[in-house]
Amino acid sequence: MRRIKLIVSYDGTNYSGFQIQPNAVTIEEELNKALTDLCGEEVKVIGASRTDAGVHALMNVAVFDTNMRMAADKFAYALNQRLPSDIIIQDSCEVPEDFHPRYASSIKTYEYRILNRKFPDPILKNFTYPYYYELDVDAMNEAAKCFIGEHDFTSFSAVKAQVTTRVRMIYDCSVTRDGDLITLRITGNGFLYNMVRIIAGTLLKVGSHDISPSDIPVILDARDREAAGPTAPPQGLVLISLEYI
């Protein structure tokens, strides 16, 4: 048996998220089906980031074990012929047998994209959150900077998340505007369930002056989900990169 690592990209619009679940179509299930068909043995992937329903990824990671003898880089080509067109393997390579995509240390970057104008753009429709009202991007960026560093993100985590610690390190966090498109970009060593979407929802409140940038440290200190803003809708969120360190 050897372990193969896949770089997995997908348009999450038509999926109930990454993780396999009954009575729903998921990225994990499609990967398992395509791999089982290709390898002629039952294959189950282990995914790195279990993105939510409607969330996209340019670079998620999954590994699987197989007895199949095929050059490791060829799995990408063979899988792309078997996968639906909205899931695309960007690369495949062999990794040590004990490499685990969730336990290995990594740096992840997410973007949350807001289209700030009257009507949606048909091309960006599934990949942006349309927001009509004026947003103060300078205030949003000032607030974003407060997330940089090591913090307990309990206030920015879905209550149902079961984890041993809610402390995460954020290396960078910024909000920028390019025409109608406002992008929150956040890089860190790990993210709690719904964390980026709750940060995005809170920064939208900052952009509309319902919350001040100086409130962010207070919300972090509260360690209470009720203290933060709402969870922004999934379609604006894209996992941009995931690098092992």
Next chain:
Amino acid sequence: MRRIKLIVSYDGTNYSGFQIQPNAVTIEEELNKALTDLCGEEVKVIGASRTDAGVHALMNVAVFDTNMRMAADKFAYALNQRLPSDIIIQDSCEVPEDFHPRYASSIKTYEYRILNRKFPDPILKNFTYPYYYELDVDAMNEAAKCFIGEHDFTSFSAVKAQVTTRVRMIYDCSVTRDGDLITLRITGNGFLYNMVRIIAGTLLKVGSHDISPSDIPVILDARDREAAGPTAPPQGLVLISLEYI
């Protein structure tokens, strides 16, 4: 009766082009259906640019005449509630009764987008043409400059196009690279049937050194469709803007 102008944007992936035709779903047909439903009278639009199957638009124009008494800017909101989600009206306003969107002088800008890497991007999939092999963008840009000015574009027009003259004025034409994404951007006073896609297909030949930039004036002079490169696939093409002058 008064005449209303619509700014129409669409993801053309699932349509057989703009222009109405039997046994196919078109943008024009969807606009007519939504307007007839809204106005309670049979309405038929006149479109500006009759884009092909699979081609997209951020800013196409259509006009229609109606007896309905509604503030002109409200048509955009009312239509967006009736149209499929991949057709979005960006604006509506009243124009003179004799304004014709095809006969009035205009400046149009198209972009043709090429994703130059091994595998497609799931987010850009329907809006770029994936091209694996190396492309010389400097040569493509040098060749693009040869289209600027007034030329007879017979060599860059589908044979079936029935028009009185194939002379068109191109104000600007360039090819640029941003990471994996190569963009041909072309602005002119009018475009023949398939013209931008044939220019894109020819510039791809330049990018792979099958044609030299200095061949472009020769191909223009030939006034022969056979002299130019192939017609690039539709999904890379987007009508970016259409301004009346």
